[in-house]
Amino acid sequence: MEFFPISILVIFLGLVVLRIGFRQEIQAAMSRDPAAKNSWEVLLTYAGLHAIMFYRAAHRLHALKIPFLPRFVSQFARAVTGIEIHPGAKIGRGFFIDHGMGVVIGETTVIGKNVTLFQGVTLGGTGKERGKRHPTIGDNVVVSTGAKVLGNITIGDYVNVGANAVVIRDVPSNCTVVGVPGRIARKKGKRVPGINLDHTKLPDPIAERLENLQHEIDIIEEHLGQIEKKQEHE
Numbered sequence: 001m002e003f004f005p006i007s008i009l010v011i012f013l014g015l016v017v018l019r020i021g022f023r024q025e026i027q028a029a030m031s032r033d034p035a036a037k038n039s040w041e042v043l044l045t046y047a048g049l050h051a052i053m054f055y056r057a058a059h060r061l062h063a064l065k066i067p068f069l070p071r072f073v074s075q076f077a078r079a080v081t082g083i084e085i086h087p088g089a090k091i092g093r094g095f096f097i098d099h100g101m102g103v104v105i106g107e108t109t110v111i112g113k114n115v116t117l118f119q120g121v122t123l124g125g126t127g128k129e130r131g132k133r134h135p136t137i138g139d140n141v142v143v144s145t146g147a148k149v150l151g152n153i154t155i156g157d158y159v160n161v162g163a164n165a166v167v168i169r170d171v172p173s174n175c176t177v178v179g180v181p182g183r184i185a186r187k188k189g190k191r192v193p194g195i196n197l198d199h200t201k202l203p204d205p206i207a208e209r210l211e212n213l214q215h216e217i218d219i220i221e222e223h224l225g226q227i228e229k230k231q232e233h234e
Contacts, residue, residue: 019043025052028096032116048097051083055091062087091115092139106134112157113139120146126168138173 019026019039029042029049036042042049054077062070070087078084083100085091088107094114097103102120105111108131109123117123121143125133135149138157146164149155156173167182176185 022049022053024093025049025095028094028114028116032096033098047081047083048100048103051077051081051085051097051100051103052091052095054081055085055087055089058085058087059089059091089134108132108152109134110136112137112141115140116142118143118145118147118163122148122150124148124150126151135167 022043026039026042026049029046030036030039036046054073058070058073058077061073074085074087081100083097083103085103085105086107086109089105089109089111091105091109091111092113092115095111096116097118098116099119100117103117104122104124106124108125111123115137123135123137123143127133129152132152135151136154137143137149138155138159140157141155141159141161143149143161144163144165147161147167148165149161149167151168153168153170155161155167155171156175158174159171160176161167161171161182162176162178164180165178165182166180167177169182171177171182171184177183178185
């Protein structure tokens with residue numbers, strides 16, 4: 001009879017330890033997901049956080065050069081959460097995976113602090129090359145739903161990658177990338193404070209160019225109209 005309450009106590013203490021150890025990731029979820037009600041809900045129900053927990057354990061084992069077990073842990077995490085993070089990846093604190101189903105993070109990926117990934121994101125390679133073959137992601141980056149960041153490229157700090165974008169070239173800091181292949185839409189060269197999760201306000205560089213072209217056509221047509229009026233009066 002005493003075993004049952006002791007087991008509950010051990011489980012509770014284990015949860016408390018996890019809550020403290022992953023407080024930055026829990027806080028990231030609380031601050032970036034309006035659906036998050038409290039830290040215990042995040043700890044117990046968020047698959048993205050669970051995937052990060054498994055990754056941290058697998059990464060430690062990988063750093064100790066223990067064979068097989070790190071990949072087994074990562075594949076178990078994939079089966080449980082739908083998120084695949086290679087144990088060799090390097091991920092900073094404050095990392096948040098929202099929903100997360102279908103997220104893939106390759107072996108040589110490097111991720112900075114306070115990065116947010118949405119479901120269906122791939123941080124992958126482009127072929128069978130060896131060595132550093134996955135992207136390096138800076139701090140405070142948001143990669144939106146379905147986006148692919150591929151190859152040994154560098155994404156700067158405070159970058160937003162639009163939904164379903166395919167990024168295969170370096171991106172400087174303080175930019176937004178949209179489209180296939182990814183095109184850079186600068187934000188007047190100024191850093192946007194904080195992490196912007198509003199996907200509805202991402203710029204469309206093609207639409208902007210078409211609008212500028214239409215504006216120039218309107219000016220030319222107006223100018224030609226004025227010339228025609230002058231000729232009629234003469």
